[in-house]
Amino acid sequence: MKVNEIFYSLQGEGARAGQPTLFIRLSGCDLSCGFCDTEFKSGTEVPDSLLLERVKQNGCEWVTWTGGEPMLQLRSETVNLFKANGLKQSLETNGGHPVPFDIDWLVVSPKVSEHVLARNFPNGVDELRYAWHCGKLSVPVPDIPASHKYLSPIFDGNEQNLANLKHCVALCKKNPEWRLSIQQHKLWNIL
Numbered sequence: 001m002k003v004n005e006i007f008y009s010l011q012g013e014g015a016r017a018g019q020p021t022l023f024i025r026l027s028g029c030d031l032s033c034g035f036c037d038t039e040f041k042s043g044t045e046v047p048d049s050l051l052l053e054r055v056k057q058n059g060c061e062w063v064t065w066t067g068g069e070p071m072l073q074l075r076s077e078t079v080n081l082f083k084a085n086g087l088k089q090s091l092e093t094n095g096g097h098p099v100p101f102d103i104d105w106l107v108v109s110p111k112v113s114e115h116v117l118a119r120n121f122p123n124g125v126d127e128l129r130y131a132w133h134c135g136k137l138s139v140p141v142p143d144i145p146a147s148h149k150y151l152s153p154i155f156d157g158n159e160q161n162l163a164n165l166k167h168c169v170a171l172c173k174k175n176p177e178w179r180l181s182i183q184q185h186k187l188w189n190i191l
Contacts, residue, residue: 001073002027002043003051008058012185014107014127015148016090021062022055029068030096041068048078052085064090071097079103095120109152110140118143129181134167139175150181158186 004025011019027043055063063082065074071093079101082089090105096112098120107127110117124145132151139151151171153164165182172178 001046001048001051001078003046004041004043004068006051006054008060009190010185010188011062011064011090012183012188012190013152013181014129014150016062016105017181017184019062020060021064021090022058022060023064023066024051024055026065026067026070026073028072029094030072048081051078052081055082055087056085062088062090064092066092069094069096071099076101108144108146110142114141114143132168132171133161133164139171139178149178151178152181152183155183155186160187 004027006022006024008020008022011017011021027041070091074091079089083102088104090107091099091103092107092109093099094111095108095117099106105127106121106125107129108117108121108125109129109131111131121144124147126146127148127150128140128142128144128146129150129152130140131154133154142149151168153161153168155161155164160182168180172180
């Protein structure tokens with residue numbers, strides 16, 4: 001797989017926020033979102049065995065596959081290898097591709113239409129995490145079930161956008177089935 005970066009940090013968003021995690025950012029994405037703050041084009045080919053060795057060196061329990069869009073590269077053989085070595089795995093995806101293997105924690109941050117999500121995730125996901133801004137006047141109406149539903153105010157790079165934050169807080173207060181998820185890692189000044 002072509003890997004952009006590997007880093008050990010804390011999960012910065014959603015239900016697992018604050019949990020130590022080894023992030024494996026895979027190169028490439030099939031979308032170009034104007035608010036994306038991730039450089040995911042560069043990378044180096046890394047065999048699964050070396051990835052696993054790197055994970056074991058950190059001694060953490062969780063691995064998060066992220067990108068770009070990890071489903072352009074991640075395969076069941078890799079997921080199964082990590083599972084066989086006792087690792088829990090999270091996947092953060094834009095929702096544009098189905099996930100044809102068993103993952104421990106599935107996060108979809110939708111960047112595609114709801115009918116595509118319904119086709120790709122008919123059984124639902126652990127987290128739906130919508131990137132939201134003050135121009136979007138109401139909460140999303142997802143077509144798939146999720147254990148956790150979040151509005152994540154879009155930042156201006158690494159700076160919090162207060163208008164987006166206040167708007168998302170107000171929407172969550174009006175719609176208590178939704179929770180706020182801030183990119184806390186940016187506030188903590190960590191990767």
